[in-house]
Amino acid sequence: MKKLFYLGLIGLLLFEVANVYFIMPMPGSQRMNSIDLAYFLYQWRWVFRAVFALLLLIGLFKAKWKRKWTVAIPLLLVGAAIYMANFVMAADHMFYQPKKVLMVAANENKVDTNRLVIGIVNNGEAKAYPIQFLGYHHQVQDTIGGKPVIVTYCTVCRTGRVFEPLVNGKPEQFRLVGMDHFNAMFEDATTRSWWRQVTGQAIAGKLKGQALPEFFSTQTSLADWLQLNPNSLVMQADPAFKGSYDSTFKYESGKSKSALTGTDSLSWNDKSWVIGIKSGDLRKAYDWNKLKSERIINDKIGDNAVAVTLSKDDRSFFAFELPATAGKLALQNDTLLLGAHHYKMNGKGIDTAATLKALPAYQEFWHSWRTFNEGTLQYR
Numbered sequence: 001m002k003k004l005f006y007l008g009l010i011g012l013l014l015f016e017v018a019n020v021y022f023i024m025p026m027p028g029s030q031r032m033n034s035i036d037l038a039y040f041l042y043q044w045r046w047v048f049r050a051v052f053a054l055l056l057l058i059g060l061f062k063a064k065w066k067r068k069w070t071v072a073i074p075l076l077l078v079g080a081a082i083y084m085a086n087f088v089m090a091a092d093h094m095f096y097q098p099k100k101v102l103m104v105a106a107n108e109n110k111v112d113t114n115r116l117v118i119g120i121v122n123n124g125e126a127k128a129y130p131i132q133f134l135g136y137h138h139q140v141q142d143t144i145g146g147k148p149v150i151v152t153y154c155t156v157c158r159t160g161r162v163f164e165p166l167v168n169g170k171p172e173q174f175r176l177v178g179m180d181h182f183n184a185m186f187e188d189a190t191t192r193s194w195w196r197q198v199t200g201q202a203i204a205g206k207l208k209g210q211a212l213p214e215f216f217s218t219q220t221s222l223a224d225w226l227q228l229n230p231n232s233l234v235m236q237a238d239p240a241f242k243g244s245y246d247s248t249f250k251y252e253s254g255k256s257k258s259a260l261t262g263t264d265s266l267s268w269n270d271k272s273w274v275i276g277i278k279s280g281d282l283r284k285a286y287d288w289n290k291l292k293s294e295r296i297i298n299d300k301i302g303d304n305a306v307a308v309t310l311s312k313d314d315r316s317f318f319a320f321e322l323p324a325t326a327g328k329l330a331l332q333n334d335t336l337l338l339g340a341h342h343y344k345m346n347g348k349g350i351d352t353a354a355t356l357k358a359l360p361a362y363q364e365f366w367h368s369w370r371t372f373n374e375g376t377l378q379y380r
Helices: 002-021 035-043 043-062 070-086 131-137 222-228 239-244 288-294 368-373
Strands: 102-105 116-122 125-132 139-144 147-155 157-165 174-180 183-188 194-196 202-204 218-221 233-236 275-279 280-287 296-301 302-309 317-322 331-332 335-338 340-344 361-365 377-379
Touching: 002 035, 002 070, 002 275, 035 043, 035 174, 035 202, 070 302, 070 377, 116 139, 116 147, 116 157, 116 222, 125 131, 125 139, 125 222, 131 147, 131 239, 139 174, 147 183, 174 194, 174 302, 183 275, 183 368, 218 222, 218 317, 218 361, 275 288, 275 302, 275 317, 275 368, 280 288, 280 296, 280 368, 288 296, 288 302, 296 377, 361 368
Parallel strands: 125 233, 280 377
Antiparallel strands: 102 233, 116 125, 116 218, 139 147, 147 157, 174 183, 183 194, 194 202, 275 280, 275 361, 296 302, 302 317, 331 335, 335 340
């Protein structure tokens, strides 16, 4: 009977460790293709717990124990491990969604304008979400121009993405459940499927293979965003989490020393920055160091002429698809020139009603872009 007790005790301990190991950044865990195993353990967690607990209890009450304290100590240790795995180390107990999304006009803004933001526009309404806050919350659910959006950010991949939180045509709620291949992972409230932050795709569960509609977004400094969108609303710190937000610029500036969120200043290493852009079904990455040096890169992706630009603040970047016969895009201070016309950095015409066609562009770690954009091209 004692064997049943220890079998149940060790089995319960190993299960709780495994249930966390595969979906949290632990040694080796994020380099495995283990999402199906992780989801299986999670879905059947109460069955595993019940079986091991039953073995433990049978052994506990049926066996003859000379010293009761010899039983109490391992039980306390396993209890502590269970608490750590399910509360201290659980993703949604480490990072919380804002209790209230506070949006104010530029004249009431308290956020440092040097901060990076994820900006979106819809139906004449513009909003900016500081990465300082997104990095902690991982997701912020909001509406813009009458449309629901979920603004997401993963600091380990340096990926900002905005989606419409619609599953099978209906609004859905999500919670942070862990990560896979170093990318944040969400669980929907209805089917408990798991969704990848960087792509918006369901990677495990009933809805595996489905994807959330992506909403076009731009990453800039708040100063540049407000210059281009002076009537924009700006997300403010939630008072309930002020102590949890990063008060430094180390992550945003690439000076963080963390193994997970730190930046490699060299090019094309795992933690190097790239600008990844999407043009049709093709993907291409541009070295951040080269973009900082040249400030504008004219290129081709497939048959399409494209340009990637960097503002003089060294933070705000944009990508465009150019008309085939228009020639190369030029940059003068923060004004774009194409042919005889001038454009703002976001492609809106200054002396013309025309607007340049903006392409989805993202600043992220090379390991992330390479992993989640299989077959990506590189600009050398």
